Amino acid sequence: METSCCCSCSEQKISCSCSIFQTDSHITTANRIDHLLARWGYKRSGHTVRPGLYRLGNPDADSPVFASANYTISFDILRSNLKGFDAYILVLDTKGINVWCAAGKGTFGTDELVKKIESTGLSHIVSHRKIIVPQLGAPGISAHEVKRRSGFTVEYGPVRAADIPEYMKTGKATSEMRQVFFPIQDRLVLIPIELVHVAIPTIIISIILWFLAGPLAAFAAITAVITGTVLFPIFLPYLPTHDFSMKGFILGGLSAVPFSAMYAQSSDLPEWALAAGAIVPLLIIPAVVAYLGLNFTGSTPYTSRTGVKKEIFKYVPIMAAMTGIGTIIGISLCIFRLAGVI
Amino acid sequence: MFHSYLVNSLKFHKDRCINCKRCIEVCPHGVFSAGESHVELVHQARCMECGACALNCPVQAIEVESGVGCAWAMIRAALRGRDMDSGECSCGGDAGSCCGIE
Numbered sequence: 319m320e321t322s323c324c325c326s327c328s329e330q331k332i333s334c335s336c337s338i339f340q341t342d343s344h345i346t347t348a349n350r351i352d353h354l355l356a357r358w359g360y361k362r363s364g365h366t367v368r369p370g371l372y373r374l375g376n377p378d379a380d381s382p383v384f385a386s387a388n389y390t391i392s393f394d395i396l397r398s399n400l401k402g403f404d405a406y407i408l409v410l411d412t413k414g415i416n417v418w419c420a421a422g423k424g425t426f427g428t429d430e431l432v433k434k435i436e437s438t439g440l441s442h443i444v445s446h447r448k449i450i451v452p453q454l455g456a457p458g459i460s461a462h463e464v465k466r467r468s469g470f471t472v473e474y475g476p477v478r479a480a481d482i483p484e485y486m487k488t489g490k491a492t493s494e495m496r497q498v499f500f501p502i503q504d505r506l507v508l509i510p511i512e513l514v515h516v517a518i519p520t521i522i523i524s525i526i527l528w529f530l531a532g533p534l535a536a537f538a539a540i541t542a543v544i545t546g547t548v549l550f551p552i553f554l555p556y557l558p559t560h561d562f563s564m565k566g567f568i569l570g571g572l573s574a575v576p577f578s579a580m581y582a583q584s585s586d587l588p589e590w591a592l593a594a595g596a597i598v599p600l601l602i603i604p605a606v607v608a609y610l611g612l613n614f615t616g617s618t619p620y621t622s623r624t625g626v627k628k629e630i631f632k633y634v635p636i637m638a639a640m641t642g643i644g645t646i647i648g649i650s651l652c653i654f655r656l657a658g659v660i
Numbered sequence: 661m662f663h664s665y666l667v668n669s670l671k672f673h674k675d676r677c678i679n680c681k682r683c684i685e686v687c688p689h690g691v692f693s694a695g696e697s698h699v700e701l702v703h704q705a706r707c708m709e710c711g712a713c714a715l716n717c718p719v720q721a722i723e724v725e726s727g728v729g730c731a732w733a734m735i736r737a738a739l740r741g742r743d744m745d746s747g748e749c750s751c752g753g754d755a756g757s758c759c760g761i762e
Contacts, residue, residue, distance in 0.1 A: 422710065496688065559662035564662040613732045615730060
């Protein structure tokens with residue numbers, strides 16, 4: 319994929335690396351394995367493409383130039399959607415992070431774009447002065463600044479690379495192409511990384527609970543985490559209310575009911591102990607699911623910082639109180655049982 | 661009730677707007693729409709404060725405190741005794757949270 323060749327940069331005033339890489343639209347099995355590993359969080363920052371200028375197909379001086387990030391999935395989605403096109407792809411150094419996140423951080427930004435336009439000698443390779451930047455790169459790019467500093471006009475392409483062929487045909491992105499959606503397939507691909515993040519603490523807590531309170535408690539802990547990391551993203555748009563924490567409380571409450579019921583009908587404990595024990599899952603599971611749900615805000619393409627901050631102040635104290643009270647009841651029951659009181 | 665996202669930091673100064681429509685182009689949530697002499701701020705509550713409109717407005721007609729709406733990053737910053745707004749989004753980092761779009 320990265321066969322380097324030499325460009326003619328004899329007429330250039332600025333120094334350039336003098337190499338253009340060749341690429342194509344074909345996604346190999348190795349690419350797919352790389353994407354899968356990235357989705358599962360294996361070596362998070364290791365899925366990189368070499369930054370610089372790429373030739374896709376057989377471009378000439380009039381061919382379009384597309385900007386991309388040096389995250390393999392970003393680059394691969396772009397090139398696979400440019401099948402049949404002869405074009406240049408200018409890969410910015412975003413430290414292996416996708417376009418939107420890198421734009422938010424500023425690494426997919428005006429400075430880096432101008433720098434790459436200069437260092438690749440792009441103005442000597444193409445005769446036009448236009449670069450197509452993905453719309454989701456706009457939080458990092460100031461189009462008029464790029465124009466002023468490099469002479470290149472930034473044209474914002476559609477949000478989804480799949481719309482590029484249509485966009486190239488009509489020269490215009492429809493308002494539909496400019497909108498971000500968060501459909502089920504976009505939510506599903508995020509589940510592995512959500513799971514990976516919480517896997518180790520969940521396993522440790524489940525083992526501890528198994529010995530302290532039995533298999534039902536261990537199973538309840540795993541259920542809470544699966545509900546918060548798998549079911550929550552799946553059911554996100556269908557859960558009532560707008561606030562992620564509230565959605566989490568509702569979903570967590572539903573998943574807690576069976577555990578509460580099972581405990582209440584379980585052993586030969588006195589009635590007050592069964593009632594107290596049955597409350598524990600109703601307090602802790604919704605709090606855990608709400609917390610995991612709240613943390614999913616960063617993975618969605620629509621929550622504002624102001625709103626998320628408001629949610630944190632509004633709901634985190636409630637989550638902490640529920641977890642605290644639930645834990646105290648649970649530990650008290652354990653102590654009573656060990657002491658032979660119940 | 662249970663809607664924390666109705667208010668945000670987006671401010672639009674229509675007197676400065678030159679109707680270039682860049683904001684309409686870059687906004688991923690259709691917050692702005694075309695108007696006669698200037699664009700219109702039509703869906704304020706949909707704004708996610710990404711900052712694309714403000715950064716691409718050539719006449720500074722739009723102000724927004726841009727930042728990533730990620731609870732994970734903000735809670736982590738708060739736990740470390742830092743300002744919540746300094747909490748950097750850590751997508752891509754090995755221990756980091758993750759954004760959804762490529």
